[in-house]
Amino acid sequence: xxxAKTLSAHPARRVRWMNRDRAIALLMIAPSALAIAVFVYGxxxxxxxxxxxxxxxxxxxxxxxGFENYLTIFNTGRFQTNIRNLIVFTVFFLxxxxxxxxxxxxxxxxxxxxxxxxxSVYIFPMALSFIVTGVVWQWLFAPGNWPNDxxxxxxxxxxxxxxxxxxxxxxxxxxxxxxxxxxxxxxIGIPMAMIPVVVAAVWQMSxxxxxxxxxxxxxxxxxxxEAARVDGATEWQVFRTITLPMLQPITLSAVIILGHISLxxxxxxxxxxxxxxxxxxxVPGLYMYEITFKANKFAEGAAxxxxxxxxxxxxxxxxxxxxxxTEVER
Amino acid sequence: xxSVAVPAPKRRHIxxxxxxxxxxxxxxxxxxxxPVYLLLITSFKSFDxxxxxxxxxxxxxxxxxxxxxxxxxxxxxxxxxxxxxxxVQLVVPATVISCILGSLNGYVxxxxxxxxxxxxxxxxxxxxxxxxxxxxVPLVEVLREIRLYATIPGLILVHVVYxxxxxxxxxxxxxxxxxxxxxxxxxxDGADFFxxxxxxxxxxxxxxxxxxxIWQFTSIWNEFLFxxxxxxxxxxxxxxxxxxxLSGSQFTQWNVQMAGALMVALPPLLVYIFLGKYFLRGxxxxxxxx
Numbered sequence: 001x002x003x004a005k006t007l008s009a010h011p012a013r014r015v016r017w018m019n020r021d022r023a024i025a026l027l028m029i030a031p032s033a034l035a036i037a038v039f040v041y042g043x044x045x046x047x048x049x050x051x052x053x054x055x056x057x058x059x060x061x062x063x064x065x066g067f068e069n070y071l072t073i074f075n076t077g078r079f080q081t082n083i084r085n086l087i088v089f090t091v092f093f094l095x096x097x098x099x100x101x102x103x104x105x106x107x108x109x110x111x112x113x114x115x116x117x118x119x120s121v122y123i124f125p126m127a128l129s130f131i132v133t134g135v136v137w138q139w140l141f142a143p144g145n146w147p148n149d150x151x152x153x154x155x156x157x158x159x160x161x162x163x164x165x166x167x168x169x170x171x172x173x174x175x176x177x178x179x180x181x182x183x184x185x186x187x188i189g190i191p192m193a194m195i196p197v198v199v200a201a202v203w204q205m206s207x208x209x210x211x212x213x214x215x216x217x218x219x220x221x222x223x224x225x226e227a228a229r230v231d232g233a234t235e236w237q238v239f240r241t242i243t244l245p246m247l248q249p250i251t252l253s254a255v256i257i258l259g260h261i262s263l264x265x266x267x268x269x270x271x272x273x274x275x276x277x278x279x280x281x282x283v284p285g286l287y288m289y290e291i292t293f294k295a296n297k298f299a300e301g302a303a304x305x306x307x308x309x310x311x312x313x314x315x316x317x318x319x320x321x322x323x324x325x326t327e328v329e330r
Numbered sequence: 331x332x333s334v335a336v337p338a339p340k341r342r343h344i345x346x347x348x349x350x351x352x353x354x355x356x357x358x359x360x361x362x363x364x365p366v367y368l369l370l371i372t373s374f375k376s377f378d379x380x381x382x383x384x385x386x387x388x389x390x391x392x393x394x395x396x397x398x399x400x401x402x403x404x405x406x407x408x409x410x411x412x413x414x415x416x417x418v419q420l421v422v423p424a425t426v427i428s429c430i431l432g433s434l435n436g437y438v439x440x441x442x443x444x445x446x447x448x449x450x451x452x453x454x455x456x457x458x459x460x461x462x463x464x465x466x467v468p469l470v471e472v473l474r475e476i477r478l479y480a481t482i483p484g485l486i487l488v489h490v491v492y493x494x495x496x497x498x499x500x501x502x503x504x505x506x507x508x509x510x511x512x513x514x515x516x517x518x519d520g521a522d523f524f525x526x527x528x529x530x531x532x533x534x535x536x537x538x539x540x541x542x543x544i545w546q547f548t549s550i551w552n553e554f555l556f557x558x559x560x561x562x563x564x565x566x567x568x569x570x571x572x573x574x575x576l577s578g579s580q581f582t583q584w585n586v587q588m589a590g591a592l593m594v595a596l597p598p599l600l601v602y603i604f605l606g607k608y609f610l611r612g613x614x615x616x617x618x619x620x
Contacts, residue, residue: 020522021442021517021522021523022442022444024522024523024524025438025442025444025523026438026444028434028435028437028438028523029434029435029438029439029450031431032431032434032435032454032494032498033450033454035491035494036453036454036457036491036494036495039457039465039469039491039492040456040457040460040465041453042468043464043465043468043469043472044460044464044465046467046468047464047465047467047468050467050468100358103354104355104358107351107354107355108355110351112351112352112355118355118359120606121359121362121363122358122359122362123602123606123610124362124599124602125362126602126613127548127595127598127599127601127602127609128552128595128598128599129551129552129553129554129570129573129594129595129598130552130554131552131554131570131573131574131594132552132570132573132591132594132595133365134577135573135574135577135587135588135590135591136365136368136369136588136591137365138577139368139584139587139588140364140365140368144382149383151382151385152385155382155383155385155386156386159386203361203362203365207362208613211610211613211614212614215614260459263461264461264462264463266463266554266555267554267555267570270554270574271574271577284463285461285463288463289463289555292466292467293559298467301463301467302467304463305461305463305464305466306464308461308463308464309460309461309463309464312459312460312461313456313459316456316459317456320452320455320456321452324448324451324452327448
């Protein structure tokens with residue numbers, strides 16, 4: 001191999017030399033590729049298979065029932081409620097994170113003092129576990145016997161003369177407006193107990209969105225904005241016609257990241273409400289855990305898991321493909 | 331106070347908008363710090379000071395009773411000391427192995443591309459987004475089969491495997507910034523795969539390793555679902571599962587819970603405080619293009 005120094009003169013040998021290293025390269029990535037093949041794709045296939053059996057109870061059953069479990073779960077009020085809750089959580093969580101994230105990024109970018117301090121405080125919740133966040137916010141939103149004997153933020157509101165802001169928070173059983181629709185076994189509307197969970201999730205994640213937007217804002221060349229200002233554009237026009245469009249790729253990334261976290265949300269809800277009151281804050285991630293590991297309905301649990309996977313895939317796969325395409329173009 | 335001489339009308343207008351800017355920013359500052367305030371004051375209160383009607387008041391003294399109870403247990407509380415050790419035993423090896431794997435994968439996928447390597451990368455990346463509910467039951471079955479269920483090594487394996495996508499992504503994007511010429515020059519000099527890795531890539535890799543190590547450390551430390559499912563045995567619980575159990579116990583001792591939450595939060599918070607720049611880079615790397 002030492003003689004290979006002159007290989008540039010022998011193209012044919014060069015290719016062979018490349019092959020040896022290429023084989024090593026393939027060998028090095030093989031364990032990871034294999035692990036992903038088994039632990040991601042293999043296990044997903046296995047779960048898909050379980051979801052089409054009638055496996056209930058502790059002994060594995062392999063009798064094939066097709067999509068029966070899917071029909072069962074979609075027809076139960078509890079799963080329908082889960083989906084309603086998940087939609088409500090996702091919409092509010094995404095909207096609030098994007099708006100607050102953008103707002104904070106713009107404010108910080110407007111040359112404020114103590115920029116580093118503000119930024120650090122806004123982002124620090126990202127370093128915490130959802131369990132820590134859940135434990136602390138659970139207490140903040142514990143309503144107590146309000147209005148007279150409140151706890152948590154209800155007490156804070158009372159002490160600052162803002163009694164009208166007191167609410168039942170995580171114990172609120174109402175669904176607003178709570179429409180009933182023929183054929184649906186759940187009421188349509190916003191389960192009010194979900195609001196505190198959204199607040200906690202926004203507390204944790206909006207700083208991250210701010211960081212993304214801030215990186216984007218810093219990447220917009222000042223000259224473009226300056227040119228528009230010279231042409232007589234107001235600050236608002238500059239923001240609307242230059243800044244916002246240039247931040248669009250960031251918004252897309254943020255929606256994907258927040259979206260997949262939101263669709264999988266589990267830890268925060270386990271800690272803050274455990275799905276209560278009723279099933280008003282229960283989401284598919286929690287439902288799957290409950291029926292699989294507590295009720296031993298493995299097949300139905302697998303069906304719930306597959307529904308979750310499909311929803312996440314619908315969001316993520318187009319993005320991954322798009323990302324790969326644009327990368328190849330570069 | 332002394333600079334009253336200048337205020338031209340235009341400047342005053344700017345000041346007014348500045349007031350709004352700082353006002354909004356301070357409002358959000360309070361929103362972000364409110365839970366921290368409650369966490370700190372509550373966990374430093376002694377038991378006889380804990381009263382729901384005075385929960386927002388500062389402690390009158392400085393007491394470590396709550397931390398003692400949360401750490402060592404007692405009166406219906408299972409202490410978190412053991413689970414801390416479990417988490418350390420889990421996080422350290424998992425982080426080290428993740429770094430090595432991620433670095434090798436990133437090196438191959440950025441500097442030794444082969445037909446289909448981009449597709450492979452995309453297929454690996456997808457693993458980062460899946461809801462883990464969709465692999466849990468097979469995972470438990472396989473871990474039982476290979477006798478790693480309800481063991482720390484089993485949990486390490488799981489975190490390493492499901493950490494492959496993000497660690498590979500971060501290293502691949504990081505190595506993509508290393509000029510190809512450096513690698514090509516090595517190849518022409520007859521250096522092989524490992525020689526180039528050791529003498530060209532590794533010396534440039536320190537920031538990449540820091541970012542990935544921080545990322546894996548914080549996410550494994552903070553992780554809950556795998557810990558819950560795979561460590562059925564209370565003796566093997568990682569901290570997050572122990573904290574959740576602390577809060578789910580019959581008698582709600584808020585001060586003990588807050589002390590526990592603070593202890594679980596502390597390691598990643600220290601990392602954030604001292605290595606914030608790298609932490610942020612890991613976060614942004616998660617958004618693919620960074």
